Amino acid sequence: MRPPRDVRPPVARVLRAAASGGRTVHLVHPGALAASVYQGLADALPAGAGLTVLDLGSVPEYAEAALTGGRAATTVEDLSAVLLTAMGPHEGPYTLVGWSFGGVLALSMTGQLPADQLPERLVLLDSIAPTEEYQQPDEALEPDLLLRWFAMYLGAKRGRPVPVPAGRLAGLGVDEGLTVVLDAGIAAGALLPDTPLPGLRKLYDTYVDGLLRNNRLTAPHCPAPAPLPLTLVKAEGSLIPGDPTLGWQPLAPHGLTTRTAPGDHYTMLDRPDALSVLAPLLAPA
Known part of the structure; x- marks a missing residue:
């Protein structure tokens, strides 16, 4: 019998x-949304430029952890090596980009490259730095924070924003908070009126397991400073709106440039007004 x-x-x-x-x-794409979300960005790049997605969703030991409790049998360093192998040798100039947790991997990849093979640019898209400030235990990810992020994700996945009023989730447990998200999703047209709460809870649990996987991979990771200048593009609706550098300053001895893109953590990847910011930044004409 064939395997x-x-x-x-x-x-x-x-x-x-x-x-x-x-x-x-x-x-570098850590999943959550399909890799095809970047097609609009690929089309928006200047003439002659290309886009290759390094999709962690195709790395079994990473992807399956989101379905089995969020514990991955791998490390940031090992995943970086897998991505570098998949990227292979390249001709001509290149930019290395990481969205979300992908930014942690992109930085780690540069640490495994010889100086003459480094990218010309290293760009982080609404990525949280793997520094002590943000290397938090699982219990630090409180339900109101996770529920707010989940509402963003749900809106991006369904193609309709799911606005939840500021402070509405504060102090709520998961079940109470999901009821708020469910009502907001139905009102926004992102969910059908008969969407069952248990079904939404299942999607939420998988989403959170993916976040826990990334948090657990980051916790023991000791990043080296970037060997080239960093550019951070922060979404207007960032995961952490109050930190303008998302913790990257200590890892940027060669300089850190910050920009802002329209949209939230997820919709910044395909909104036309966000692409007009990203495309010339990633591939200057």
């Missing part, structure tokens, strides 16, 4: 090939 065929897409997914000698944008 089951692995039907996962490849880790490196070319959404747009660069012209000969043109710049390639290699973008």
Whole structure:
């Protein structure tokens, strides 16, 4: 009997090939949304530039942890090595980008590259730094914070924002808070009126397990400072709105440039007004 065929897409997914000698944008994607969310960004890049997504969702030991309690049998360093292998040798200039937890991996990847193979640019998209300030135990991720992030995610996944009034989730437990998100999702047209709360709870639990996986991978990780200048693009609706650098300053001895993009943590990836900020930044004409 044949073993089951692995039907996962490849880790490196070319959404747009660069012209000969043109710049390639290699973008580390940690999942949550489908990698196809970047097609609009690929199309918005200047002529001759290409975009390849390095999709962690195609790395079994990472992806399956979100379905089995959030504990991954791997490390940031090992995942970085997998991504570098998938990226392979490159010709011409390239930019390395990491969205969300992908920024932690992108920085780690530069630490495994020789100086003559470093990217020309390292860009972080609403990524939280793996510094002591944000290396928190699981219990520090309180329900009102997770529920607010989940409402953002749900809106992006359904293609309709799910606004939850500021402070509405404060002090609520998961079940009470999910009822608020459910009502907001129905009102916004992101969820059907008969959506059962247990079904939404299942989606929430998987979402949180993915966050816990990333938190647990980051906790023991000791990042080296970036070997080149960093650029941070923070979403207007960032995961952590109060920190303008999301903790990256100590890891940026060569300089940290910050920009802001329209949208929230998720919608910044495909909103046309956000793409007009991202495209020229990732691949200057």
